Amino acid sequence: MRVLVVEDERELAAYVADGLRAEALAVDVSHDGAGARERLAVTEYDVVVLDRNLPDVPGDEICRELVSERPRTRVLMLTAQSSVTERVAGLNLGADDYLVKPFDFDELAARVRGLARRAVSAAPPVLERGGVVLDVAHRAAYRDGRALSLSPKEFGLLHALLTANGAVVSTEELLERVWDENADPFTSAVRVTMSKLRAKLGDPPVITTLPGSGYRIR
Numbered sequence: 001m002r003v004l005v006v007e008d009e010r011e012l013a014a015y016v017a018d019g020l021r022a023e024a025l026a027v028d029v030s031h032d033g034a035g036a037r038e039r040l041a042v043t044e045y046d047v048v049v050l051d052r053n054l055p056d057v058p059g060d061e062i063c064r065e066l067v068s069e070r071p072r073t074r075v076l077m078l079t080a081q082s083s084v085t086e087r088v089a090g091l092n093l094g095a096d097d098y099l100v101k102p103f104d105f106d107e108l109a110a111r112v113r114g115l116a117r118r119a120v121s122a123a124p125p126v127l128e129r130g131g132v133v134l135d136v137a138h139r140a141a142y143r144d145g146r147a148l149s150l151s152p153k154e155f156g157l158l159h160a161l162l163t164a165n166g167a168v169v170s171t172e173e174l175l176e177r178v179w180d181e182n183a184d185p186f187t188s189a190v191r192v193t194m195s196k197l198r199a200k201l202g203d204p205p206v207i208t209t210l211p212g213s214g215y216r217i218r
Helices: 012-022 033-042 061-070 085-093 105-117 152-163 173-176 189-203
Strands: 002-006 027-032 049-050 074-079 099-100 126-129 132-135 140-143 146-150 207-210 214-217
Touching: 002 012, 002 033, 012 027, 012 105, 027 033, 027 173, 033 061, 049 061, 049 105, 061 074, 074 105, 099 105, 099 140, 126 152, 132 189, 152 173, 152 189, 152 214, 173 189, 173 214, 189 207
Parallel strands: 002 027, 002 049, 049 074, 074 099
Antiparallel strands: 126 132, 132 140, 140 146, 207 214
């Protein structure tokens, strides 16, 4: 899942981004509205965590543009304004959810995961295919009842393959969905991480490679 964090408080932005990456999400960061617009023009995000009070382009304006131009993208609006009137105003702009600062990170992460599931056609919180079970809400994975210890990237790859429901997922798509904008498109990261994931899943192999096309779980 791909997330954009738009927050001008740099320490807070880094805190949120690092925490979400630990949750196996691919996260990009912008510290202003102009930068957010640039990223939104070239990347399709599942969720945008959007500070309402940005120093240049108001978060309200970014939200309106997202609702109009990117209806699939979900918006979690952040603000220091705690009044009911402010929350209602934010939701009326088209934001899908609203969180007041200061907030608990676990709550923010849970809200982001919930919005991300809605962004990908209401994918269920527990995915299962070929004896592999992925419990997204609890960050747990199993193969034939055996618990798997997966890194965030391994978890992200497995999630992308399971949500494809048997369809082929290309290396490029995996790189876009699981890594962030700093990933080198010519890197071997997907291949190396896929190899580690396969080793942890064990035999018989459950992930099929289609040369020149990508990967899938039958």
